[in-house]
Amino acid sequence: MQSLYVEGTSIMHRLPARSKLLVLAILGVILFTTRNIALLSLGVLITGAVYSSVGLSSGQAIARLKPVLLTILVVALFSLAFNPWHGAVVALLRLTALMLFAAAVTATTTISEFIDEVTLLARPLERAGLVAANDVGLAVGLVVRFVPEILGRYQAIKEAHTARGIKVRPVTVLAPLIILTIRDADNIAAAIDARGVRRHVS
Incomplete structure (x- = not known):
């Protein structure tokens, strides 16, 4: 990424x-x-x-x-x-x-600095039993990390359309972009669950 x-x-x-x-x-x-x-x-x-x-x-x-x-x-x-x-x-x-x-x-x-700070800020909410601070930090880190990935995919799809002589339109670009983004999100979620990274506040 x-x-x-x-x-x-x-x-x-x-x-x-x-x-x-x-x-x-x-x-x-x-x-x-x-x-x-x-x-x-x-x-x-x-x-x-x-x-x-x-x-x-x-x-x-x-x-x-x-x-x-x-x-x-x-x-x-x-x-x-x-x-x-x-x-x-x-x-x-x-x-x-x-x-x-x-x-x-x-x-x-860096992403790690973002995660550390957000996790620290979420500690009071964790003590109140509302959220898991580590989960919040991880979520924010993934959002920040996904931004350039999504922009890169958008540019790649536009270039692919242009190379094939297809007119670039929002619908023809956004549909594959959304599908690819959801697929990546599912893969990352599965990897996180497989490693037991996420935990829940009881």
């Missing part, structure tokens, strides 16, 4: 995973409590600079953001259709800044 992690020695790489996740949470709160376009634009510039420092080439950096950026543009267009232009710009800037910093976090944090 592919990984979103990028080897490097940037400041983001050196920060503990907990600190990065905390900053991401605080940033989200700040972004969604202001409607000042100047401040939000500054936020986009700062988070963009942080993302550009993680060690990705321009092509790789843009390729990683394309799917999320398209979603953000759709949200902004819907906002523009039902709200004044100011609201649409605010939504676009908020989500873009958050996306850039989140991308920087995932590029500089």
Whole structure:
């Protein structure tokens, strides 16, 4: 499986995973409590600079953001259709800044670090008998790990369609993508159960 992690020695790489996740949470709160376009634009510039420092080439950096950026543009267009232009710009800037910093976090944090931190955060819920902390950590780790895999499969299916002269349409691409993703998920679940990794809170 592919990984979103990028080897490097940037400041983001050196920060503990907990600190990065905390900053991401605080940033989200700040972004969604202001409607000042100047401040939000500054936020986009700062988070963009942080993302550009993680060690990705321009092509790789843009390729990683394309799917999320398209979603953000759709949200902004819907906002523009039902709200004044100011609201649409605010939504676009908020989500873009958050996306850039989140991308920087995932590029500089290993899967094991994600799992460790999420497992630690879930410990109080485990003590309350609600969930198994290790299961929560494993689930989050698998989600993060599956993102580049799904994007890679999507690109491969598109290229296969193009090579065969088939017009690329959402239905013809998404159907095999969903089937392959479900198959992989079943295989991973079976492997996890076979090794007795998952446990349940009684």
